[in-house]
Amino acid sequence: MGVPSALCLAWALALGCAHPLIPPKPEAAGGGTPHGAEPPSNDTALAELCEDEGGFDAATLTENGTMVFFRGLEVWESAPGGGELRSRPLATSWPELGGPVDAALRLHHREPPQEHPQEPQETPQEQQSLFLFQGDQVWAYAGGRLRPGFPRRIEDEFPGVPGGVDAAVECHREECGGEMVLFFKGDTVFAFDVALRVAKPRSWPGLGPCGAALRWLGRFFCLRGPRFWRFRPPAGELPPGYPRDIRDFFIPCPGRGHGHGNASWGxxxxxxxxxxxxxxxxxxxxxxxxxxxxxxxxxxxxxxxxxxxxxxxxxxxxxxxxxxxxxxxxxxxxxxxxxxxxxxxxxxxxxxxxxxxxxxxxxxxxxxxxxxxxxxxxxxxxxxxxxxxxxxxxxxxxxxxxxxxxxxxxxxxxxxxxxxxxxxxxxxxxxxxxxxxxxxxxxxxxxxxxxxxxxxxxx
Missing domain, CATH: 2.110.10.10 (Hemopexin-like domain)
Known part of the structure; x- marks a missing residue:
């Protein structure tokens, strides 16, 4: 697995989106966990991150929509107002892990159509779980707390998926033909059907291995080293224009891409x-x-x-x-x-x-x-x-x-x-x-x- 990180993903590339307006619970702010104090801003660490040629260990969205990147024993996430990135120790929010994360996954149950989608009706924590993978085990969190019965073996929670996965990302019915989770291990993609609880291996030779994977506003990204690719399930198609540099889009680096524009937002x-x-x-x-x-x-x-x-x-x-x-x-x-x-x-x-x-x-x-x-x-x-x-x-x-x-x-x-x-x-x-x-x-x-x-x- 790799290394940079940070958040504020401005993906100048392809956008899309949708989902009803539902406010997060107050305790979910800053990553959806009840642990720890406000993470400090660290300009020196961010500068070092911008000079790094590594990659992420894992990336995901939390239960409240905050984008989180894992790097060793550190976690980077966006500040509540957006723009600024903050880092904190992994153990601050997930003390049960005791070591780096291999992959991260936010999985939520689909909600029925709402008559008034802009009016809050239920909280996202009641519909979602955050899974963190390490070796052959997986930890599951709901509302920022470890779910009973976890950690479990990955193969027990996701039958047919081997341990030691590199990346994971959710994929919904309109994108994959069913509610799926895509697991990446080396050059193989394991498509796990959430309803049937079976996994089928696939080969996407054009994409290659992923150190981290992310779904954001209906778009899918494979992160590897300092670069990322956008891909389209269910066949792993790659649109033109990739790879691109993580530091121009995912990290607000001074003088570069997204970060350069961010400096003038105010x-x-x-x-x-x-x-x-x-x-x-x-x-x-x-x-x-x-x-x-x-x-x-x-x-x-x-x-x-x-x-x-x-x-x-x-x-x-x-x-x-x-x-x-x-x-x-x-x-x-x-x-x-x-x-x-x-x-x-x-x-x-x-x-x-x-x-x-x-x-x-x-x-x-x-x-x-x-x-x-x-x-x-x-x-x-x-x-x-x-x-x-x-x-x-x-x-x-x-x-x-x-x-x-x-x-x-x-x-x-x-x-x-x-x-x-x-x-x-x-x-x-x-x-x-x-x-x-x-x-x-x-x-x-x-x-x-x-x-x-x-x-x-x-x-």
Whole structure:
């Protein structure tokens, strides 16, 4: 197994995502364990990490969506606000292990569809387990505590999987055809069927061995030494453009890739700061994207963490701030000043050929402070100042309707979901059950906290 580590994974490559908004329990913060004190920041250790040519021993997401990397007797993870990396001794959180980890795995049970996916209904700890592998044994934790009956032999918990695995990662029905766990040992991949409790060996010669494996927002990564590959189950296909250097994406190293951009994030990269968002959108698949400064957040992904990522890495080719955003007909539209770009979100956002285009030509408006479409509707509402104009996206050419008065004298962003229309201003949001009730309101709806509702920040 290998060695660097750290967290704040900004994967400039392919993104994807989804999952309902459910806040983590307070005791799960910082890795999902009840053990130990707040891990200290260590600039010297991070600098040494950035000079290292080794690799990770293991990597996974914890029960509360924190990304964790294991290296010898140390663990690296992101700070609560994102961006900064902190290290702590392995024994601080998992004293039962007594030695380095070979592989790590977060395994969660799938939840039934929720009527209101943005409203917290149950805690992730009740649905998930964290498995840590060492030699021929495995430890399982739930809610940060060792589960009864563990440690166990790996072959007893995962029949057909040998001891001494190099890496492990969960793979869901839409990705692997069933609920699976992929175990890596040398050049062999053991696909373990969670329901049938059987493992089948596979060969993915193009991928090779993995020192650590990670699933993040529906994308799969194999880490080996200082490099990583993205792969696609169930056949292990490799998209072009790999390998890439871990230190440009997984580690916030000064002057390099993701870390270089991170240095200029400031309060914009701290999800719990009072900095306003310039744009939000809920797309056709239920993904919620938020834009602030030069970073982008995914707000529907509690299982994978609410981390900030450099704007250009998430939305290739995009430069500068996003002022408004909306989704329609399988595309995401991002407005910047007098221009608009369209992206196809499938298999990682990619810009549609022919964009950016002039906002006036595309939508029939000259500017936009905010914009939104509601689920299943082709009607776009564009807000500028205290007025909103309706645009029928099915028309060619598109024309904006007469401006209608809003009960707000300017907003930062807007979004429409099955729960209604949500307008954002400063650190607060205002919610209306429908467009009609928004337009008929004489005064703003009561303000509520953006940080508490959408970012799961402590009160």
């Amino acid at each position: 309060a914009a990269g701290d999800r719990c700061s009072a900095e306003p968002f310039q744009a939000l959108l809920s797309d056709d698949s239920g993904q919620v994207h938020a834009f602030r400064g030069n970073v982008s957040f995914r707000l529907d992904s509690w299982r994978d963490g609410l981390h900030p990522w450099p704007l250009a890495q998430v939305w290739p080719g995009l430069e500068g701030e996003v002022g408004a955003a909306f989704a329609w007909d399988g595309r995401v539209y991002l407005i910047q000043g007098s221009q608009v770009s369209a992206f196809l979100p499938e298999r990682g956002p990619r810009r549609v050929l022919g964009y950016p285009r002039a906002l006036q030509d595309e939508l029939g408006v000259a500017s936009a402070d905010a914009a939104f479409t509601c689920p299943g509707s082709a009607e776009l509402y564009v807000i500028a100042g205290d007025r909103v104009r309706r645009v029928d996206l099915r028309e060619t050419p598109r024309r904006a309707g007469e401006p209608l008065l809003l009960p707000h004298n300017g907003v930062d962003a807007a979004m429409c979901t099955r729960d209604g229309v949500i307008l954002f201003h400063g650190a607060s949001y205002h919610q209306y059950p429908s467009v009609g009730q928004l337009l008929g309101a004489r005064r703003p709806a009561p303000p509520r906290s953006i940080a508490a509702r959408f970012l799961h920040c402590p009160q």
